[in-house]
Amino acid sequence: MSILIDAGSRVLVQNITGREGSFHTQQMLAYGTRVVSGTAPGRGGQEVEGVPVFDSVRQAVGATGADTSIVFVPAPFAPDAIVEAADNGIRLVVCITEGIPVLDMVKVCAHVHAKGCRLVGPNCPGVITPGQCKVGIMPADVYAPGPVGVVSRSGTLTYEIAGELTALGMGQSTCVGIGGDPVIGSSFVDVLTLFEHDPETEVVALIGEIGGTDEEEAAAFIAAKMTKPVVAFIAGKTAPPDKRMGHAGAIVSAGRGTAAEKIAAFERAGVIVGDGAEDMAQAIAAIVKERPVAR
Amino acid sequence: MKTHEYQAREVLARYGVPFPPGRVAETPDEAEAIARELGGKVVVKAQVHAGGRGKAGGVKLAGSTEEARDHARTILGSPIRGRLVRKVLVGQAVPISRELYVGVVLDRATKGVAMMASAMGGVDIEEVARSSPDAIVKVSADPLLGLADYQARDLALAVGLAGDQAKVFRAIAKTLYRAFLECDCSLLEINPLAVTEDGVLVALDSKMVIDDSALYRQPALAALRDTSEEEPAEMEAQRAGVNYVKLDGNVGCIVNGAGLAMATMDTIKAHGGEPANFLDIGGGASVDQIGAALRIILKEPNVRAVLVNIFGGITRCDVVAQALVGLIEERGLNVPVVARLVGTNAAEGRRILAGTDVLLVATMSEAAQRVVCLAGESRRVAP
Numbered sequence: 001m002s003i004l005i006d007a008g009s010r011v012l013v014q015n016i017t018g019r020e021g022s023f024h025t026q027q028m029l030a031y032g033t034r035v036v037s038g039t040a041p042g043r044g045g046q047e048v049e050g051v052p053v054f055d056s057v058r059q060a061v062g063a064t065g066a067d068t069s070i071v072f073v074p075a076p077f078a079p080d081a082i083v084e085a086a087d088n089g090i091r092l093v094v095c096i097t098e099g100i101p102v103l104d105m106v107k108v109c110a111h112v113h114a115k116g117c118r119l120v121g122p123n124c125p126g127v128i129t130p131g132q133c134k135v136g137i138m139p140a141d142v143y144a145p146g147p148v149g150v151v152s153r154s155g156t157l158t159y160e161i162a163g164e165l166t167a168l169g170m171g172q173s174t175c176v177g178i179g180g181d182p183v184i185g186s187s188f189v190d191v192l193t194l195f196e197h198d199p200e201t202e203v204v205a206l207i208g209e210i211g212g213t214d215e216e217e218a219a220a221f222i223a224a225k226m227t228k229p230v231v232a233f234i235a236g237k238t239a240p241p242d243k244r245m246g247h248a249g250a251i252v253s254a255g256r257g258t259a260a261e262k263i264a265a266f267e268r269a270g271v272i273v274g275d276g277a278e279d280m281a282q283a284i285a286a287i288v289k290e291r292p293v294a295r
Numbered sequence: 296m297k298t299h300e301y302q303a304r305e306v307l308a309r310y311g312v313p314f315p316p317g318r319v320a321e322t323p324d325e326a327e328a329i330a331r332e333l334g335g336k337v338v339v340k341a342q343v344h345a346g347g348r349g350k351a352g353g354v355k356l357a358g359s360t361e362e363a364r365d366h367a368r369t370i371l372g373s374p375i376r377g378r379l380v381r382k383v384l385v386g387q388a389v390p391i392s393r394e395l396y397v398g399v400v401l402d403r404a405t406k407g408v409a410m411m412a413s414a415m416g417g418v419d420i421e422e423v424a425r426s427s428p429d430a431i432v433k434v435s436a437d438p439l440l441g442l443a444d445y446q447a448r449d450l451a452l453a454v455g456l457a458g459d460q461a462k463v464f465r466a467i468a469k470t471l472y473r474a475f476l477e478c479d480c481s482l483l484e485i486n487p488l489a490v491t492e493d494g495v496l497v498a499l500d501s502k503m504v505i506d507d508s509a510l511y512r513q514p515a516l517a518a519l520r521d522t523s524e525e526e527p528a529e530m531e532a533q534r535a536g537v538n539y540v541k542l543d544g545n546v547g548c549i550v551n552g553a554g555l556a557m558a559t560m561d562t563i564k565a566h567g568g569e570p571a572n573f574l575d576i577g578g579g580a581s582v583d584q585i586g587a588a589l590r591i592i593l594k595e596p597n598v599r600a601v602l603v604n605i606f607g608g609i610t611r612c613d614v615v616a617q618a619l620v621g622l623i624e625e626r627g628l629n630v631p632v633v634a635r636l637v638g639t640n641a642a643e644g645r646r647i648l649a650g651t652d653v654l655l656v657a658t659m660s661e662a663a664q665r666v667v668c669l670a671g672e673s674r675r676v677a678p
Contacts, residue, residue: 001307075508100481101509102401109406110438125608137578139608139638154554155578156606159638160659170520180553181479183406211556212403235557238542238564239573246538246553246575248508254421259561276562278660 002012002129002174003149003194003201004092005068005118009133012057012066013038014050014081015074020096021072025049028070031134037064038241040294057088058244064083068092069134070126075099078122079108086117094135095121095185102130102248105183112185119185125155125177127168131272146171148284151246153180153214157235157277161205164281170288180247181233182211188218196226203229203287205280206271208262210236211250215262231283232266233274234259298504299342299549301384301474302519303483303503310474312467312485313314313497317386319631327368327387337389339366340500344524346419353380356388381523389499390492395454396420396431397468398484399475401506402509408436410472416487423607442472458488461495464488479509528591535587537576544569546670547592547630549585551576551610559604568667571598578609583617593622593629602662602668603634603653605644612636612644618649630650631669635662 011028015021016038026049029035035051037060044055053061057069069090073081078097085093093112100122112119120127126136131145137154142163150165150172151157158177165172176191178184188206195201202227208215215234222230237259239245241252252258266273272287273279298306301319308314316333319342320326329336341353348354353375357363367383374380394417402409413431415423423430433451434446446470451461451537475483490498510517522530529668532539538553540585542560544570550556553575560570573597576588592598605615615636621627633654645655654669656662 043659076511083566100506101512102481102506103408103476103479103509104399106407106438114422137609138487142638152554154552154557156608157554157558159606159608160555163637181401183400189325207554209557212404217404233558235554235561237561239557239560240540240542243540243573244507244538245557245573250553250557256421276558276659277566278658 002132003198004127004176005129005133005135006172007132009068010034010036010064010066011135012036012060012064013051014057014069014085015155016051017043018072019137020128021181022048024072024172025051027140027227031140033128033133050253053237056149057084057090059090061090062214068135069094071095071097071250072217075096077106081118082108083111086112086115087151088108093117093185094124094126095119096124096137098123102181102183104197105181109183120176121179121185123157123181124179124184127174127176127236129174130172131134138175142166143175146173146290147202147205147288149198149201150175151191151195151204152177153209154207154235156208160277161207161233161280164277165205165284168285169282170281170285172200179282180249182249189221189274192218192221192230194228201228202229203284204229205284206232208232208234209247209250210234210245210252211257212241213257216265219265219269221272222252222271228292229287230273231272231280231287233276233280234262247259296507296510296517296520297344297524298503298505298519299382299521300340300346300500300502301342302381303501306478306503307474307501309425309499312470315387315389315497315499316386319382319384320367320383321371321382323364323368323371326383326385326586327364330357330363333385333387335363336451337363337385338388339363339370340384340386341370341375341380342384343375343378343380344521346380348375351375351388377412378524389489391489392492394487394492395443395490396423396484396486397450397471397488398482398485398486399471399480401481405435408472408475409433410436410442410446410468412448412454412468414454418482418485420486436472440457442469447607460490460494460496466497478503479506479513480504481506482672485585488526500549523617528595532574532588532591535584535591537574537584537588538578539588539591540573541595542572543597544571545597545599546666547571547595548604549574549576549588549592549601550604551578555604559602560661563602563665563667566663567665568661568663568670571595576610580614582614582618582621585620587616589618589622598630600630600666601632602666604619604659604662605636605638607638607641611640612638613640613647616644616647619653620651633662633669635659
């Protein structure tokens with residue numbers, strides 16, 4: 001068990017013939033992911049790394065039974081790619097693309113939700129269930145299977161924390177990068193809900209950052225609904241106001257969305273807040289060692 | 296992307312939002328001429344990307360053309376909230392009976408667009424939100440249906456308008472919503488929306504922020520960018536394709552990934568240092584991009600030491616190391632550099648840097664500790 005993806009996931013790569021799409025297809029295959037098909041309009045009939053390419057998602061799903069897709073389509077066309085996946089029975093769409101106009105995502109999120117499809121991202125590193133399946137662009141060798149669920153708005157910071165956890169002998173159930181944009185398909189609360197119900201996950205590491213109120217909503221959810229312990233880290237304590245810190249969504253605007261507010265919200269909810277990746281991993285290690293759960 | 300008040304005004308006026316007559320001036324002479332056209336009683340407003348212009352002396356009421364000229368002379372060329380004023384908006388002064396607020400925002404929590412109105416206009420709406428949250432009414436527009444007529448009616452009722460005034464307000468609200476979508480805004484507001492003593496609704500100030508990710512399809516709006524409002528180093532970084540934000544400290548940092556870059560700044564601070572910048576080279580940066588990033592940082596006179604913190608994924612540590620070596624060969628290092636390379640091709644990266652002056656460390660906290668210490672000791676030498 002795991003959340004979102006496992007060894008049985010049948011993955012479709014949208015824009016498989018592009019530079020990123022073809023490179024990561026090879027990387028995902030090397031990890032053991034069942035990449036069953038790809039799409040690239042006008043290039044149906046070709047192959048990339050031995051994976052058949054189709055002109056449309058409809059054809060790809062019909063021929064290969066793909067149930068999960070990863071989107072490497074450039075920003076101006078990515079919203080259409082997500083909608084195409086949702087309309088053709090894909091149940092999980094992971095969108096890596098950065099720089100999609102926010103108002104496009106407002107419409108796409110509403111549509112995808114209405115279709116009963118789940119979207120992770122955009123502007124995210126993807127999802128990995130260590131040892132089983134990788135639908136993303138993360139460096140696979142820092143991950144190991146285990147009891148820690150990881151959910152994060154940041155890519156490299158997730159690698160950092162997964163690396164620290166693995167070094168301490170603590171593997172991960174599933175790691176989900178939810179993305180750094182202001183409007184994203186899956187929020188912290190969505191992923192925490194899945195971890196709470198996942199028997200393989202014993203403790204959750206949550207990596208947030210400045211901007212928006214997703215962390216505050218997560219804190220309220222943890223206090224009200226979660227039985228599993230959560231350890232959090234918030235990046236951007238030293239970020240100046242009104243400046244975008246790399247991610248489109250990482251901005252303190254009008255004095256709201258500061259790290260201090262988010263840390264206070266987590267502490268009120270009884271969540272341990274780490275002071276960095278190393279500190280966070282130590283706190284998780286302490287919790288895992290204390291818990292009498294048989295694994 | 297931020298815009299100036301006069302730019303937002305021009306865009307909204309084209310949509311039919313009513314403003315008092317006025318134009319932008321770059322010299323006291325121009326301001327005087329505009330004031331004369333408008334009958335002498337005008338408001339002279341500094342055009343800078345900063346809030347609270349009134350309190351900072353950037354908005355002045357003039358009773359005559361001479362006074363308008365004097366105000367323009369005072370404001371033009373002076374700093375308002377740390378920004379040099381190059382233009383003033385000269386607008387006809389109107390007698391006001393009430394000041395309202397109406398605005399459209401991206402609502403991240405609902406993944407939608409929200410419209411807000413308040414009878415307490417004319418002041419910073421964030422301040423109203425903090426002190427009297429009940430004074431702001433907010434409606435969420437359905438992403439697929441848009442702002443419904445009843446929602447516009449609810450907003451008009453909430454700010455206490457009736458009859459023809461309510462009708463005009465609803466038209467302005469719907470126009471504002473349409474402009475927000477068509478212009479790919481993340482914020483579009485009129486504050487204050489004044490009710491004059493004659494009972495007429497006019498927009499006295501407006502603010503428009505455009506989604507950077509949508510500029511590619513908004514060429515007319517992208518052309519409104521005022522580069523004089525931006526840090527030259529930040530623009531240089533943008534051209535090189537890296538995310539850079541200038542800060543006040545003395546420890547320069549180069550990191551891959553926005554989250555890790557922020558965490559690196561926080562760690563420097565936790566070790567008693569002050570970061571000189573945020574810098575995210577992004578995923579898969581080239582030698583040229585990383586070289587450009589290094590040059591931008593080393594050019595800053597405050598920088599006393601540099602921390603290179605890379606967790607290689609798509610980014611390759613050997614590429615980062617090559618960029619460093621290239622820079623050392625080209626111009627030497629004028630400040631100490633500490634590097635922590637982990638992940639993709641880290642061993643190769645460390646091998647490339649062995650024998651150079653770059654100090655290699657294993658962990659983030661060790662890196663921060665060393666670089667903060669070095670920044671304290673370091674005296675900058677000429678390159």
